Amino acid sequence: xxxxxxxxxxxxxxxxxxxxxxxxxxxxxxxxxxxxxxxxxxxxxxxxxxxxxxxxxxxxxxxxxxxxxxxxxxxxxxxxxxxxxxxxxxxxxxxxxxxxxxxxxxxxxxxxxxxxxxxxxxxxxxxxxxxxxxxxxxxxxxxxxxxxxxxxxxxxxxxxxxxxxxxxxxxxxxxxxxxxxxxxxxxxxxxxxxxxxxxxxxxxxxxxxxxxxxxxxxxxxxxxxxxxxxxxxxxxxxxxxxxxxxxxxxxxxxxxxxxxxxxxxxxxxxxxxxxxxxxxxxxxxxxxxxxxxxxxxxxxxxxxxxxxxx
Numbered sequence: 001x002x003x004x005x006x007x008x009x010x011x012x013x014x015x016x017x018x019x020x021x022x023x024x025x026x027x028x029x030x031x032x033x034x035x036x037x038x039x040x041x042x043x044x045x046x047x048x049x050x051x052x053x054x055x056x057x058x059x060x061x062x063x064x065x066x067x068x069x070x071x072x073x074x075x076x077x078x079x080x081x082x083x084x085x086x087x088x089x090x091x092x093x094x095x096x097x098x099x100x101x102x103x104x105x106x107x108x109x110x111x112x113x114x115x116x117x118x119x120x121x122x123x124x125x126x127x128x129x130x131x132x133x134x135x136x137x138x139x140x141x142x143x144x145x146x147x148x149x150x151x152x153x154x155x156x157x158x159x160x161x162x163x164x165x166x167x168x169x170x171x172x173x174x175x176x177x178x179x180x181x182x183x184x185x186x187x188x189x190x191x192x193x194x195x196x197x198x199x200x201x202x203x204x205x206x207x208x209x210x211x212x213x214x215x216x217x218x219x220x221x222x223x224x225x226x227x228x229x230x231x232x233x234x235x236x237x238x239x240x241x242x243x244x245x246x247x248x249x250x251x252x253x254x255x256x257x258x259x260x261x262x263x264x265x266x267x268x269x270x271x272x273x274x275x276x277x278x279x280x281x282x283x284x285x286x287x288x289x290x291x292x293x294x295x296x297x298x299x300x301x302x303x304x305x306x307x308x309x310x
Contacts, residue, residue: 024086026050027076033132037120042129043103045072047082049089049096053138053294060292061098061139063125063169065109065150065157067176068199072103078274084281094289098139102129108201109150109157110214117200126161126168142296143229147288149173151277156216159252162231163219171232171291173284175277176241179248182215183208220255232262234287236280238270245272262291 025047032041053059064081066074075081081099088094102125107118109125134141148169150158155177162172183190185208194206202211212218224230233256235249246267256263264287270276 024050024089025082027082029073029076033129035124035128037124037128039119042124042132043072044129045076045101047076047085047099047101048137049098051096053096058138058140058145058294059096059098060145060147060294061100061133061137062288063129063146063148063158063161064099064101065104065148065154066101067150067152067154068106071105072101075099075101078278079281080278081281084278084285088282088285088289093286095292095294097292098133098137100129100133104154104157106153106199106201108153108198108214109160110201112201114200114203122157122161122164126165130168140294140296143168143170143231144296145170145292145294147171147173147292149175149284149288150177151175152272153178155179159216159233160214160219162233163216163223166223166228166231169231170229170293171234171288173234173236173288174249175236175280175284176238176245176272177235177249178243178245179216179235179252180244181217181248181251182212216252217255220252220259220261223256223259223261230259230261232264232291234264234266234284236266236268236284238272238276239267240269240271241276242272 028046031044031046033044035042049059064075066072085097085099089096104121104125105118107121109122111120111122112118113120133139140146146169148158148161149172155174156179158172159174159177162169183194185191191206191208194211198206235253237246237249239246249265253263253265266283268280
């Protein structure tokens with residue numbers, strides 16, 4: 001089954017180019033994964049270690065989400081992701097790790113079945129893309145070896161995925177995440193801003209009930225209920241980020257601490273731009289490194305047996 005899924009993934013790849021990145025990793029652009037949820041492939045770029053993991057070992061994987069704008073190439077081009085990954089791995093701050101950078105358009109990383117909407121984007125990225133990557137590469141197919149991160153709208157998306165699927169992601173990183181409290185219909189000023197801000201992701205006209213259904217502040221108190229694991233969270237924002245981003249990150253951090261979540265908050269000097277995110281990615285990866293366990297909690301020998309039976 002694994003080899004059939006791998007063949008399907010290879011057949012779906014379009015315009016794929018592969019290039020070594022310095023001495024550390026390999027970048028692959030123009031990949032595509034099949035997505036039953038969307039009804040069309042998911043575009044993505046990839047960073048992976050140049051050398052295969054040792055026998056029986058697996059790579060941890062980081063899903064890295066873009067903000068508004070061009071898309072999946074942002075982290076490689078403007079963000080210099082490959083150089084930062086090379087440095088973090090070489091310094092021992094991060095184990096050799098796969099980074100998957102998907103394209104999500106202006107979906108805000110939610111499912112939106114409206115006519116003209118982005119479709120079931122959250123389902124596609126958290127289910128279809130993860131399944132395809134785990135089928136194609138020796139990645140750790142467990143929450144301990146899987147993390148999600150992003151900037152701006154992608155920072156919101158990363159937290160949303162981790163809060164909604166805590167059994168799939170062990171850690172989440174938000175850089176200048178678009179974090180906002182729930183909206184009530186009587187909040188007329190916020191309702192007017194929401195009509196312009198959310199690209200129709202929560203309905204056209206904007207529907208506060210749909211926005212609140214995907215709201216981080218309403219999901220945070222439910223973390224850990226029913227014995228579900230709690231993802232570790234890293235919140236980073238620039239002191240000149242717009243739109244209440246610092247306030248949102250701070251208030252969410254406090255809400256997570258009250259829930260007993262391993263939450264880190266970092267407020268630094270900077271604007272909502274790549275100069276900030278390039279600089280802040282390295283400390284975020286250093287935070288993430290010790291929280292990744294690609295053995296899925298098992299000794300390497302047991303992990304090797306588990307891999308052989310897949």
